[in-house]
Structures are given as C-alpha cells and as structure tokens.
Amino acid sequence: MKINILPLLRGEKDNIPFCFTDDMRGFSPDITEGSYKAEGKVKNFSGYMLLEGEVQAEFFATCGRCSKSTKQILKARVSRPVAQTLTQEDDDYIIASENGELDIREALEEAVFMEIPVRFLCKEDCKGLCPKCGADLNNTSCSCVEDKTDPRLAKLREYLNNLEE
Ligand SMILES: [Zn+2]
Numbered sequence: 001m002k003i004n005i006l007p008l009l010r011g012e013k014d015n016i017p018f019c020f021t022d023d024m025r026g027f028s029p030d031i032t033e034g035s036y037k038a039e040g041k042v043k044n045f046s047g048y049m050l051l052e053g054e055v056q057a058e059f060f061a062t063c064g065r066c067s068k069s070t071k072q073i074l075k076a077r078v079s080r081p082v083a084q085t086l087t088q089e090d091d092d093y094i095i096a097s098e099n100g101e102l103d104i105r106e107a108l109e110e111a112v113f114m115e116i117p118v119r120f121l122c123k124e125d126c127k128g129l130c131p132k133c134g135a136d137l138n139n140t141s142c143s144c145v146e147d148k149t150d151p152r153l154a155k156l157r158e159y160l161n162n163l164e165e
C-alpha cells in the first residue's frame with residue numbers, strides 16, 4: 001500500500017487518509033481465512049510527519065490444542081514518524097521516496113505481527129485432544145483418560161500439564 005504524500009510535503013494538505021484491506025493468511029500458517037482492515041492518516045504537524053493508524057482483523061485460525069477452526073479478532077495500533085530523508089539512524093522512521101511515495105504496508109503489518117500469539121486457542125481452557133486416541137477432550141472423555149486412575153500417572157499428567165502452560 002503506497003500513498004502519495006506530496007500534498008503534505010508541499011503544505012497543500014495537513015493530513016492524508018488511507019484505508020485498505022488485505023488477507024490475513026500470510027501472518028501465520030495457523031490462519032486459514034480472513035482479512036484485516038487498516039485505516040488511518042498521515043499527518044503533518046508543521047514539518048513533523050506522523051503515520052497514525054488502526055488495524056482490525058477478523059479471521060479463522062486453527063486451535064493449537066484441539067485443531068478446531070476458531071474465530072479470532074485482533075486489533076493493533078500504529079504510530080510511526082515519517083521522514084522524507086533520514087538525517088540520523090533511526091529505525092522507527094518510515095521514509096518517503098523522492099517523488100513523495102510512502103509505503104505504509106510494512107509498518108501496519110509489523111503492528112499486526114506483534115499481536116499474533118505463538119498459538120491460537122479456541123478458548124483459554126481448551127482441554128485439547130487425547131494424545132492417545134485423538135478424542136476432543138472438550139466434548140468427551142475417552143477411555144484412555146479413565147485408564148489413568150493410577151495415582152502415579154495422575155501426578156505425571158499434572159506435571160506434564162504444568163509444563164504445557
Ligand atoms: Zn481448542
């Protein structure tokens with residue numbers, strides 16, 4: 001997503017709005033479908049330019065414990081200074097090209113990446129699948145679980161569950 005900020009640089013406008021949507025699938029292999037919407041402005045405060053935006057995403061992702069497809073909502077905010085030329089080393093700046101083109105996609109996608117968890121969960125306390133028979137322990141208790149009445153195994157299971165947390 002490139003926007004032309006020449007009117008800002010020339011002082012013809014004091015802000016340039018943008019709005020675009022794109023696919024969410026590139027953010028994680030666990031995301032199966034969905035998109036994000038980025039909306040905001042590049043503002044000029046008497047020579048100091050700032051990109052301010054908000055990203056909202058709605059998508060489906062695979063639960064990291066039970067593999068069920070689960071609907072997720074994500075929000076991210078972006079606020080980054082903009083410059084036409086970089087006078088000092090500062091990674092925070094987004095740099096406009098000489099003809100006034102500013103590529104804002106990377107800054108917005110970075111903000112989304114920050115909000116992507118290591119794994120998605122269908123719910124906080126998802127019990128996951130039985131490692132033995134694959135039954136969804138959220139809906140059913142399989143016989144493998146009933147087998148584990150041995151107190152030593154229960155202890156071990158507790159220990160493993162804690163490790164997982
Ligand atoms: Zn789950």
Ligand SMILES: [Zn+2]
Nearest residue numbers: 130133142144
């Ligand atoms: Zn089982």
